[in-house]
Amino acid sequence: MTAREAGRAVAEDARRFFAKSFGGDPTLVVSAAGRVNLIGEHVDYNGGIALPIAIQRRTAVAVRVRDGARVTHINSGGTGGVLRIDHGKLARRRKWTDYPSGVLDQLVGVGINVPGLDVAVASDIPSGSGLSSSAALEVAFDFAVRSALGLDAEPVALALECQRAERQFVGVPCGAMDQLSAACGEQGHAMLMQFAPVQMTPVPFAERVLVVDTATPRSLRASAYSERVAECQTALAAIQRLAPETATLASASLEQVEAAEMPDVPRRRARHVVSECQRVRRVAEALASGAGFPGAEANASHASLRDDYDCSTPELDWIVEHVRPVRGIAGARLTGAGWGGCAIVFGEASALEALTESLPPAYERAIGRAPRTWLVGADDGVRIEA
Numbered sequence: 001m002t003a004r005e006a007g008r009a010v011a012e013d014a015r016r017f018f019a020k021s022f023g024g025d026p027t028l029v030v031s032a033a034g035r036v037n038l039i040g041e042h043v044d045y046n047g048g049i050a051l052p053i054a055i056q057r058r059t060a061v062a063v064r065v066r067d068g069a070r071v072t073h074i075n076s077g078g079t080g081g082v083l084r085i086d087h088g089k090l091a092r093r094r095k096w097t098d099y100p101s102g103v104l105d106q107l108v109g110v111g112i113n114v115p116g117l118d119v120a121v122a123s124d125i126p127s128g129s130g131l132s133s134s135a136a137l138e139v140a141f142d143f144a145v146r147s148a149l150g151l152d153a154e155p156v157a158l159a160l161e162c163q164r165a166e167r168q169f170v171g172v173p174c175g176a177m178d179q180l181s182a183a184c185g186e187q188g189h190a191m192l193m194q195f196a197p198v199q200m201t202p203v204p205f206a207e208r209v210l211v212v213d214t215a216t217p218r219s220l221r222a223s224a225y226s227e228r229v230a231e232c233q234t235a236l237a238a239i240q241r242l243a244p245e246t247a248t249l250a251s252a253s254l255e256q257v258e259a260a261e262m263p264d265v266p267r268r269r270a271r272h273v274v275s276e277c278q279r280v281r282r283v284a285e286a287l288a289s290g291a292g293f294p295g296a297e298a299n300a301s302h303a304s305l306r307d308d309y310d311c312s313t314p315e316l317d318w319i320v321e322h323v324r325p326v327r328g329i330a331g332a333r334l335t336g337a338g339w340g341g342c343a344i345v346f347g348e349a350s351a352l353e354a355l356t357e358s359l360p361p362a363y364e365r366a367i368g369r370a371p372r373t374w375l376v377g378a379d380d381g382v383r384i385e386a
């Protein structure tokens with residue numbers, strides 16, 4: 001199945017699910033992509049650069065405008081029935097409808113009188129595994145609603161609106177990478193991404209990547225993430241005492257990091273951020289020149305995240321150490337914030353395919369949990385399916 005066909009299959013699921021939930025046809029079906037960050041971790045909130053791909057795992061949203069009350073009736077496969085979101089009483093309810101509610105909150109907040117909507121959602125992105133199903137849901141929903149109402153739906157502005165929805169309404173202090181990937185990805189390309197201001201350069205990337213889910217809980221993540229954000233602020237403040245012109249941690253040099261007076265922990269966080277951005281630049285240059293993904297940079301990124309950023313886990317370390325000696329494998333690293341979630345593996349297609357067979361039973365023997373794996377390549381961001 002090609003990427004385009006896979007997207008159509010999810011869109012067809014959304015259309016069928018719409019008919020089952022509400023009767024009749026939607027006016028519009030759109031889909032947005034999950035994402036994998038190839039390299040550039042914990043840099044988005046430090047003014048740095050990352051290199052994600054949108055993947056062929058997608059979330060489709062089918063929508064139809066309804067007369068009457070300003071209420072969205074919404075159903076998502078597997079969640080157990082149609083739910084109501086009253087546009088006049090938007091509030092966080094700590095369930096999945098917070099994501100579309102957050103988007104509605106943004107739309108209402110800029111003065112858009114969103115009419116009543118029927119909405120069906122279908123997805124083949126595993127949710128809560130680090131492939132960014134939340135951003136795909138926000139972006140697909142926002143794009144569907146804006147398009148159905150004939151409103152502007154420029155992908156970068158749309159992505160930033162969805163980021164605000166997740167930060168302000170859902171309460172996740174996320175950077176913009178997930179939403180920008182879901183909205184702006186390009187098939188066959190990784191997106192070299194800068195965040196403040198947003199700037200994106202597509203870089204050719206025709207390889208596939210093996211994603212391995214550790215199947216471990218990510219319960220520590222939220223508090224650890226906030227702690228890292230604060231530690232990076234401490235490091236930046238220390239560097240600014242020596243070099244006041246330094247606006248972001250990512251723009252500091254390794255020499256400045258070493259010269260500034262600060263404790264060991266913020267120094268290691270800063271060292272990761274600065275060195276990670278250098279790795280992203282070298283990877284982007286290699287890919288632009290037509291080379292394969294430089295696996296050594298992936299390995300160095302993992303070591304930095306493990307030793308300097310303290311966000312790896314024994315399970316993530318096990319995966320990268322297990323795959324690296326395999327013939328045809330170029331390198332491996334954790335992807336996403338860490339503290340659980342997924343690792344990614346780079347290398348020859350046949351070697352990656354063989355690992356999809358051999359890795360899960362080996363991991364299960366060693367760790368006692370069954371991991372899921374996905375072979376993914378670079379796909380488009382948000383698009384109209386029908």
Ligand code: ADP
Nearest residue numbers: 076095096123127128129130131132133134137
């Ligand atoms: P990730 O974005 O890495 O998948 P998150 O914890 O950020 O993990 O987001 C997962 C949450 O997003 C789910 O728990 C659910 O609330 C919501 N979600 C994502 N996709 C869907 C979907 N297709 N239908 C309903 N809810 C979804």
Ligand code: MG
Nearest residue numbers: 132133134135
């Ligand atoms: Mg998410």
